[in-house]
Amino acid sequence: MIVEAVGIADGERPIPPPATAKRQPLPLLTSLRFFAAVDVLFYHRAPTLEPGFLRNLTASGYDAVSFFFILSGFVLLYAYGAPAASVGITTSRGAFWWARVVRIMPAYLLGLLIASPLFVYSGLVSRVSPFADCVAGLVLLPLLLQAWWPPIAIIWNGPAWSLSVEAFFYALFPFLADSFGRWPARYSLAVVAGLLLAVAVTREAITGGGNPSVFYTNMALYLPLLHLPQFLLGMALCRWFLDTGGAAGGRWRAGIFPLGIAFTLALFGLRSWLPTWCLSAPIQAIAFGTLIFGAAAAKSPKFLCGKLMLMLGEASYSLYILHEPIATWWNRSVGGLGENGLWWSFAMYGLTVTTASVACFLWVETPCRRWLGACRGRG
DSSP, X not given: OOOOOOXXXXXXXXXXXXXXXXXXXXHHHHHXXXXXXXXXXXXXXOOOOOSSHHHHHHTTHHHHHHHHHHHHHHHHHHHHBOOTTSOSBSSOHHHHHHHHHHHHHHHHHHHHHHHHHHHHIIIIISOSSOHHHHHHHHHHTTTTOGGGSGGGTTSSSGGGHHHHHHHHHXXXXXXXXXHHHHSOHHHHHHHHHHHHHHHHHHHHHHHOSSOOOHHHHHHHHHOGGGXXXXXXXXXXXXXXXXXXXXXXXXXXXXXXXXXXXXXXXXXXXXXXXXXXXXXXXXXXXXXXXXXXXXXXXXXXXXXXXXXHHHHHHHTHHHHXXXXXXXXXXXXXHTOOOSTTOOHHHHHHHHHHHHHHHHHHIIIIIHHHHHXXXXXXXXX
C-alpha cells in the first residue's frame, strides 16, 4: 500500500509562495517513495522467502503506509506552507483541494477501472463477495470514502484504502497548516507524540480481548482518524526542519539520514525477533520520522537522485495504486503470484507493473493534471 505523497518532493507545482519563501527541491524524498512502494508490492504478491531478515522486510508492507502518511504531511507543508512569519498556506483552499483531486484521481480511477470487471462479477454474479458490500463499494470508493466503513475498506482495489485516508488529510490540511503555523515545532511534536500513544492504546482496546471480528480489525487498521497523528507528525517535522534552516541547515543534521536508514532497516528487518511493542505506531513513527527528516536534510547521493530513480519515484503512486488490479488479472492469465508462487512469474509481474506505472505517470497522470488544471484556470 502506498500512500501518495505529493509536493516539491515529487515535482508538484503549487502556486508559488512569495520569493522570500522559495524552497529548494527535496529529490531524495522522491526516490525513497519507490523503495517503499516496492516493499508494498513484495508484501502483497511475492513468493514466500526463507525466514530471516529479507522475509521480515517484505512483511512490512502495511507498515510502509505509515511512511507515506508521514511523508505526505511533511511535503505538503513544505510545498504549501506559508513563511514562518505568517500562517496558513500559500494558495486558496479551493485551489489546494482541486490540486489534490487533479493529482490523485486519474490513476486512482484507472485502478478501479482495471479491477472493475472482476469486482462486479464477484459481487453481482458469483456472489463471492456480499452483495451489500459490492453496492456500498460502488458508491463509496469513487468518492474516496471506503476507509470510513470497515467492511468495505479494502474491497475492489485493496491499496486504495490509503487514498481514502489521504483524502481526509487533504480536507483538513489548510486548517491544520494554519494551526501549525502558530505553534512552535517542539509543542507540535509533543502533541503528536501524545496522539500516537493514544492511537496505540485505542487500537489495543479495539482489537484486544480475544479474536476481534473483521469489522473491528478493519476499523483498527484502516479508520482515517487513527492515522491522522502520522500525518501531523510529518507536518510537525517539516515545521522543525524549516525552523532550523531547511535544506541549508547546520552540519549536525548530516548523520540523520544514515541513522534513519539503519534504524528503519533494523526495526523491520529484525521484526520477528523483537518484542511486539517495538513495532507499535510510536516506534515506527520515530524510525520513519528520522528517515524523512534526514532525507530532507541530507546532500542527495547521485545514485539515488539520478533521472532513473526520480522517474521511478514519480511513478511510485501509479505503481502502488495499479499493482493489485494488475496482479488480479495476472494470476488469472499467467499465475505464479502470492505465497506459493514462482519467482520467475513474480519478476515478470514486477517488471510489468513498473513499466505500467511509468507509462501511467507519463501518459495518464501528467496529461490529466495539465488538462484539469487548465480547465479550472479557464473557469
